[in-house]
Amino acid sequence: MTALSAILTVFATFAAMEFVAWSSHKYIMHGWGWAWHRDHHEPHDKLLEKNDLYGVVGAVASMSMFAVGSPLVLGERAWAPGTWIGLGILFYGLVYTLIHDGLVHQRYFRWVPRKGYAKRLVQAHKLHHATIGKEGGVSFGFVIARDPAVLKRELKQQAQQGIAVVREAAD
Structure with a gap:
């Protein structure tokens, strides 16, 4: 692979x-x-959540791609793009950890953004947590955040249609 194609x-x-x-x-x-994700939506004071197992799944996917791309593991059967795919998954996991766990849920550091895209990410994910239970909801992505005003309207509509139970604070 060329450097450009790897990048x-x-x-x-x-x-x-x-x-x-x-x-x-x-x-x-x-x-x-x-069952793994529920505790992420419920208040708790534990350091780890069952939901963190999804991060382990992502890490295994990344490591598997590194192995597929490694001549040390597969010899001449190695598939070069595997290394670069594994790196892309790894980078996404790092960004996810910083944005979702760090910025939004403040598991690693405390900073409340006052403006810009970081504020939009936090608002969008807080609206994701505005529902009670697994039904309905908005903003399932982690890096791309839609306009919070649009998300609020969607939540209100879901509540009116009986699709989601929305917490009072989300109004």
């Missing part, structure tokens, strides 16, 4: 991971995988 593979993988994260969050974490 493009890393960036393409990083971008694709937002779609993977959005869809797995919406359809797995808020679906059949709710």
